[in-house]
Amino acid sequence: MPPLLVIDHHNGVPAYRQIMDQIKLQIATGVLAAGAEMPSTRTLSADLALNPMTISKAYSLLEHDGALERRRGQTLVVRAVKDAEGRSARLELLRTQFAAAASLARQLDIPKDEAIRIFKASLDETQS
C-alpha cells in the first residue's frame, strides 16, 4: 500500500518538505511499517501531479535522514529503526506541535500550570 499523501500547493510549504513531513509522520505513527516499499519517483510524481525532481529531492533527504533506505537494487523502503530511535522521532514530532501551543499559551497569558492541566485533560479526552 503506497503512502497516502496530500500536497497543498498553495500553503507556501515546499512540496518536498510536505512529502517528507507526511512520510515521517506515517512512519512514526506506524502507518508505514519498516520494510514497506515506497513507490518509484515516476509513479509518485504521476500520482501527486508533481515535478519528479521534487519527489527525488524528498526521497533523497528522507534517505539522508535515515527514514528510508535503498535495498535490492533501487527500491526505497522504510528503514527499520531501533525502539529508542523511533521514540525520539515521535517525541520530536510532538515537540514541534507543542511549541506552537506553548507560544499561543504565552500570547493568551495563560499560566504554566493551567496550560499543563489543559494538555493533560485533552490527553484523557482522546483516550476515552
Next chain:
Amino acid sequence: MNPTASSPCPPFVARQITKRYDQHVALKDFSLEVPAGRVVGLLGRNGAGKTTLLNIAAGLVLPTSGESFTFGIPGANLDSPQLTRLGVVQQEGRCIEWMTVRQHLDFNASFYPGWDRELEKRLVAALEVDPARKIVQLSTGDRQKVNILLGVCHRPELLLLDEPMSALDPIVRARLLDQLLERLREDGCTVVISSHILDDVEKIVDWIVGIDQGELVEDRAFDELQESYAEWTLISPHGSLPASFSEPYILSHQGDERQALLRVHTRDAGAAGRLAASVQAEIRVRPLNLEEMFPLITSSRRKA
C-alpha cells in the same frame, strides 16, 4: 536513452545580453544559465522582459549586445539540429489561418522526424480541440491550444512556454499541466515557462527566475525561495514592538506596538526566534505561496 544526458552543454545560456527596441531597453546586462532537466518559472510583471528573453532563447530575436546560446549554438545560427530539439509556444503565435487544425498538425509534423502521433492524439483529446475546424474560426483559447500542440508534439528537449495557458479554462489548464508533467517524466525535458497563473506554475516549476525591468532579480531553486520568504506575525501584549525594524532581511512591515506583520527574506532559521526575543514578543511564522512572494521577488531590486 535520456536525450538530455547526451548533451553536455546546458540547453540555454545567456551571457550579459542587452536588448534594445528603439528607446526601450527590454533586457539589461542579463546573464542566465538553464541546466538540462530544470523546470524554470519565469516571473516578472508585464513588460519586464520575459517574452524578450524567451524569444532570444528561441532565436527569434537577437540580443543587441552579449551572447545567447541555445544547445550551445548562438541564437543567430540555430538550424535544423537544434530546432528539432526545441519547442516553442508563443503567447500570440500566428498559425496559417486558413488551414484546419488537422491540416496544420500534419504540415508541421512533416518537418519533424520525431513527431509523436500518439502524443498528438492524447493532447488533442486532453485539450478538447476540434481538429476539423479552421484556425480562423477558433477562439483565442482554442488557438492557444493549437500553438501548444504545434510546440509540444515533436517531444522537444527544451520547451519554451510564453503564457501558454492565459486563455484556457481551469479544467484544460489542469490537463495541460498533467501532460507537461508527463513530458518531464518521460523525456526529462527542460522547460522555461512564463505565466501569470502562479497557482499552476507552482505545481511544476523547480526553479524561479525573476525579472524586473529587464534585469535579473532572482535565480534560485523554488524550494529555497519558499524557505527563504516568510510572513512573521509578532504579537506583544505589552506593546513593546518598535515603530520600525532595521533588520535588512525585513522587506515590509505593517502594524503598531502591539502587533506587527512582517514579510521577510532570510534563510536563517534562528532569525525569527532572535527577533522575537529582542522585542519581547511572541512570533508566528507562516510560509508564503508564490502569489504572495511574487511582489517581493519582482520588486526587490527597486526596493534596494
Next chain:
Amino acid sequence: MKLHPYLRVLRPVRTLALSVVYILFVWSWLRTFFRVPAPVDRFLAIALVGSTLHGSLLIGPLHEVMHRSFAAFLPGLHRRLARWHAWGVGVSALIFTAVLAFVSMEVPLPASLGLVLASLSLPALNQRRRFRGGLRLWHPGMMALGGLIAAFAPMAVHRACTGAPWLVLALSAPIVYLSFRYGFDRRLTRRRALEPVFCIQTTILFNQRIISEARSQMLALTQKQAKGGRGRDWTVKSVGGSTWAWLRVQFHVLFGRSTVFYQVVAVQALLYPLLALLFPYLMEKATHPDTATLAGVLRQFLDNPPVSGNPMGSFASIGPVLMLSGLTMFYAVLVASAVPHRKFPISRERMARVQFAYAILVVAANFAIAILGASVLVLGACVLTGLPPGLGPLTRMLAVLMVLMAATPLIMIISLFKRALWRIVVSILLAVPTIPLCIYVATSGNSFAVSPLGLIAFLPVWILSAWCGWRAFLRHYRTADLGTQTSILLVAAQSGCGN
C-alpha cells in the same frame, strides 16, 4: 521528397485558376492598351508578364508560411520551401514552354525556357517588406517595370529571344540562382516570422473571416511599428470630447499612418479610370467586333456627341462616365457603411455621430477621387487620341455624381436593415429612379444639374437623404451590438493582402 504538404499549401486549383485569369487579362491588355502586335503579344503575355505573375502566385503561399510566427522554429523550413518552389517553378516552366511551343512557334525553345524560368523565379525576391504606415513597394515597382517593358520594349524583347535564344537562356541562369539564393535567405527568417502576410489564394473568395483576421493582424503590426511595441488606449481623457477628435481617432485606427490613406486614394484614382475604360471597350468590342478600337472608344468619350434614340446604343461615349462614378460611389458606400464597430469609450449617440461624419467624409473624398480619376481619364484619352481636352466629359461626370450623391446616404443604410427582404426592396426602390436618371444625365448632355439653379434644386434632395441616413445611423447605433462587425472591402484595399 514529400510533395504532399507543398500541394496542401499551394492550393493548385486556385493558383491555376488565378494564373489563367491573369494571363488572359494581361494578354488582352497588351493587345488593346499597349497595342502590341499579334505574335509578340501572346509571347510576352505568357513568357514575361504571365510567368512573373504565375511566379508570384507560386511564391505567395510559401511567403505566407514564412511569415508565420512558428516559421522561425520549423527545422529546415527554408531549405524545404526552396526545394518545393524549385519543383513548382520547374513544372510550371515546362508547361509554359510547352504552351509557347504551340502559340509562339517563331521563338526558339531555349529562349522561351530561359525567359519563363527567369520570370517565374524572380518574384521569390519579394521580401514582403512593409514600411511604416503599411507601404509596400514591390508590387507597384513590378507593375511599373512591366508597364515600361510593355510600352517601350516589347519588340526588343521578342527580337532578342528570336535572335539569340541561347544567350537568353544563359542570362536567365544567374537570375534564377539569385532569386533562389536570396529569396530563401535564412537571415530574413526572423523579420519574416514577425510580419504577417496573406497571399491571394487565401483571400481570393472574400472569405470575410480571413480578411478581418488579416486586417487586425496588419493593424496590430502597424501600431506596433508606430508605437515601438506598445499599444494605445483611446480614452476621453487623452482624446477629448469632440466628435471631430474621435473622428480623427477613427481615421487613425483604420488607416494608421496617413500614407496608407493616400495610397488608397492613388490606387483608386489610377485604377478606376482604367477599369472604367475597359468595360465600355469590351462592350464595344462585343457589339462591333470589326470596327471597335480603343482609340475609337476614347474619341467617342471625348467628343461628347449628342445621343439620339437608344442611349445604350452608344455605350462608348457614356460608359466611362457611368462606370467611373458608379465605381467610386459603390466603393464609398461599401467603405462607409461597413465600418467596424470599435469599442471607444463614448456614448452610442456620439458613436453614431462619429460614424456618420466618417461616412460623409468618405463619400466626399470619393467624390473628389472620381473627379481626379475623370481628369486622369480625359488627359490620358487626349494623349492617346491626339484630340484637344474638353470639359464635356467632366461636366457629365459631375452631373452623374450629383445624382449619386443624393442616393448614397440611402444606399449606405441598406446594410443596416436586418432583414434581407427589406434590403432587396429598398435596393430596388432606390435603383429604379437612380439608374435611369444617371443614364439620362450622362447622355442628354443637359447641363442643368451643374448650373447654379441645378445646385439649388439638388440641395434639398441631398439634405433630405442625408437626414434619412443620419436617422438610420442613429437608430442603428442605439440598438446594435457593438464590437462584433467588421468591414469587408476596406481591408483588401488597406492591408495590401491581395497579391
